[in-house]
Amino acid sequence: MEFGLTEEQVLLQDSVGRYLADHASLDRARQFADGAEERAADVCTALAELGVSGLIIDEAYGGVGLKMLDAAIVAEQLGGNVTPIAFAASAVMVPLALQRAGSEAQKAHWLPLLAAGEASAGAAVSEAVAAREDARISASGGTLTGRALFVLDHAADVYLVADDRRKMHLVEAKARGLTSTRLTSIDKTRHIGELRFEGVAADPLPGSDDPAVLADVIDAGRIVLAADTLGAAQNMLDQAVAYAGERQQFGRVIASFQAVKHMCAEMAARLEPCRAMIWYAAHAFDEVPEESRLTACHTKAHLGEVGKFVAKTATEVHGGMGFTDLLGLHYWFKRIGFNRQMLGGPELVREEAARLQELI
Amino acid sequence: MDLSYGGEYEAFRGEVRDFIADHASQAPKGNGMRSKPVLDWQALLIEKGYTARTIPREYGGHGAEPDILKSRIIAEEFANAQVSNGLGGQGIQMLVPTLLEIGTEEQKKRFIGPTLRGEIVWCQGYSEPNAGSDLASLTTSAVLDGDEWVVNGQKIWTSTAKQADWIFCLVRTEPEAPKHKGISFLLFSMDTPGIEVRPLKTMTGDSTFNEVFFTDVRVPKQQIVGSRGEGWFVANSILRHERGMLGDPNATFSRLNALIELMQQETVDSRRVIDNPVFRDRLMQIQGEVMAMRFNDMRILSAKLNNKDASLAGMIVKLQGTELRHRLEGLAIDALGELGLLYEDSPLLRGQGAWQSQYMFYLGLIIGGGTSQIQKNIISERGLGMPREPKPQQV
Structure with missing residues (x-):
């Protein structure tokens, strides 16, 4: 029995973590957030070389052929460094959908491009979780009509679009009749947007007649967003402890005040079990199908709650500095806030957990 | 990630299950300590290696090689079957490991066997009215007079003091030394003249604890564990052990399942409690937290197997586990509405009153065994x- 990461996984964690620490620090995220870049090309290229964009793509299509636990490990690093790249949809949800339900032609065309980091993919599946406004996509005669909101990894080359019968389609960004609008969110390190379809020619995923495929894709997205929160929250806690160890008031470091220590202890006490939870949820996704869905729901909800607590508390430990743009702590705060709302907030996902157990 | 225990262990699990299936009818019910069925069951479990498993045979144990997974399997199977896995208590759980590590050969031979067999019941004399979280400031004194220690002072929160034959007790023997270095660890019989035990009734209505008063209690000089002034070190090695046991997520998991059942059965205005979205959401929140703590527990188990320090994952269990359990029991009370107020032998009482008593008992455990605030330190x-x-x- 071994509940933990393999040597290879620790190596993956270290290599991605080291690159991000050395080359994609807060300054790089800030530059991306402030500027008009569609993509942080240097970061995308370097991470593609480390295998991040092709992580779960089969080796036959140019990927690394790894699994959800590996994706969660990488997501944790990306969250920890507020890395401005498309990952949850582009490297996990869309490749997964293609591999589970795509035609040979779809896979042969898109997977090598995604693996190489030469194309990016977005996921327009929010309405399959819960629709806001009048968002809804209907399919007929090979075309899509309607509106999709909160498209994850927006500004992509290709989109995975779920219709109102939970079937999935591929639509290229340049397709005729597609209008794409950026939605400005609190989190400037990742893009979301809106897509409007007016009879847009779509390429359906033949294997997606089974609605379980879309459910798996959403589960995968939830696990990866939760893992991103784990990394971001751990980083905020680490920053809070470090700051408290330096900041002096009343003639001593504030880390020696019990009020401050207990805030940090509470963050650690709530966050530490989240690590085991992420590992298990990702492992269950790969290996324990009967537990996978319920675990994914609870993991998304629980990390959302713990993340919110840590984001607030760690900011408070920093005092007034935590509230400034100068320190940049807010990038993590917002990253955690984004992950909490996307693909179902805690209440919504817990309701799903209850339904899965036939408690409703 | 490899969550299987492996073929050898699954075979072992089968043996344990077979044993339980064949012998469960002999297992004692309830919490008696001295009855013949209890002692016979204990002897059988030692013989089979299902309790006192790794304690050497020469001291009355089963003498198996330490094997964390086998111990875990035994615990899981007895818990699942709800069959007694033998005697517990502070003597077996805390004193025996300490004596094995630090006791003299004579102490091991004299005390471990009878303790394991249930012939000697122990209580623990640590906390004092003015030495709680700051345990090292304890003032119960022991002064050497010829070949005997003379003990004077008072202990509190002493569970099973009424039933105990012996006490292991922290006393101050070096009043001039710094507080952590002036303490010694003594063992003495509760029949010694000068000991008075007064039950301490708690908010649950039970008297699980006592106050113990010592007036010129004379203890043979050699009944000390470790050297003079080393008592703090001796006690700390066991306190760590105790903290590990409080807040066990697997016990909380079975209470969670009982709570889910309760919320499906109970009705308000002919509607199931679980159909109320507020209650349902509170239940799901707790389920998620229990899940996280169970996965955390698997991580700790795995760390132990690989001789790694579980570090933070282990340190947070007492704090998180007891608080979570307290909230879980509290949700059941809320879900029961006015029925949740009923207690003791009331008609209409649900779950034998356990939701209320456990709710209060776990508040006690949030405080006892190192308060939540000490845990945060x-x-x-x-x-x-x-x-x-x-x-x-x-x-």
């Missing part, structure tokens, strides 16, 4: 490397 200092609160300057 430990987590922040040892886990996160934050500095200790400076001592106030003497004025």
Whole structure:
């Protein structure tokens, strides 16, 4: 029995973590957030070389052929460094959908491009979780009509679009009749947007007649967003402890005040079990199908709650500095806030957990 | 990630299950300590290696090689079957491991076997009215007079003192030394003249604890564990052990399942409680937290198997586990509405009153065994490397 990461996984964690620490620090995220870049090309290229964009793509299509636990490990690093790249949809949800339900032609065309980091993919599946406004996509005669909101990894080359019968389609960004609008969110390190379809020619995923495929894709997205929160929250806690160890008031470091220590202890006490939870949820996704869905729901909800607590508390430990743009702590705060709302907030996902157990 | 225990262990699990299936009818029910069925069952479990498993045979144990997974399988199977896995208590859980590590050969031979067999019941004399979280400031004194220690003082929160034959007790033997270095660890019979035990009734209505008063209690000189002044070190090695046991997520998991059942059965205005979205959401929140703590427990188990320190994952269990359990029991009370108020032998009582008594009992466990605030000090200092609160300057 071994509940933990393999040597290879620790190596993956270290290599991605080291690159991000050395080359994609807060300054790089800030530059991306402030500027008009569609993509942080240097970061995308370097991470593609480390295998991040092709992580779960089969080796036959140019990927690394790894699994959800590996994706969660990488997501944790990306969250920890507020890395401005498309990952949850582009490297996990869309490749997964293609591999589970795509035609040979779809896979042969898109997977090598995604693996190489030469194309990016977005996921327009929010309405399959819960629709806001009048968002809804209907399919007929090979075309899509309607509106999709909160498209994850927006500004992509290709989109995975779920219709109102939970079937999935591929639509290229340049397709005729597609209008794409950026939605400005609190989190400037990742893009979301809106897509409007007016009879847009779509390429359906033949294997997606089974609605379980879309459910798996959403589960995968939830696990990866939760893992991103784990990394971001751990980083905020680490920053809070470090700051408290330096900041002096009343003639001593504030880390020696019990009020401050207990805030940090509470963050650690709530966050530490989240690590085991992420590992298990990702492992269950790969290996324990009967537990996978319920675990994914609870993991998304629980990390959302713990993340919110840590984001607030760690900011408070920093005092007034935590509230400034100068320190940049807010990038993590917002990253955690984004992950909490996307693909179902805690209440919504817990309701799903209850339904899965036939408690409703 | 490999969550299987492996073929050898699954075979072992089968043996344990078969044993339980064949012998469960002999297992004692309830919490008696001295009855013949209890002692016979204990003897059978030692013989089979299902309790006192790794304690050497020469001291009355089963003498198996330590094997964390086998111990875990035994615990899981007895818990699942709801069959007694033998005697517990502070003598077996805390004193025996301490004697094995630090006791003299004579102490091991004299005490371990009878303790394991249930012939000697122990209580623990640590806390005092003025030495709780700051245990090292304890003042119960022991002064050497010829070949005997003379003990004077008072202990509190002493569970099973009424039933106990012996006590293991922290006393101050070196009043001039710094507080952590002036303590010794003594063993003595509760029949010794000069000991008075007064039950301490708690908010649950039970008297699980006692106060114990010592007036010129004379203890043979050699009944000390470790050397003079080493008692703090001896006690700390066991306290760590105790903290590990409080807040066990697997016990909380079975209460969670009982709570889910309760919320499906109970109705308000002919509607199931679980159909109320507020209650349902509170239940799901707790389910998620229990899940996280169970996965955390698997991580700790795995760390132990690989001789790694579970570090923060282990340090947070007492704090998180007891608080979570308290909230879980509290949700059941809320879900029961006015029915949740009923207690003791009331008609209409649900779950034998356990929701209320456990709710209160777990508040006791949040405080006992190192309060939540002390746990947070430990987590922040040892886990996160934050500095200790400076001592106030003497004025």
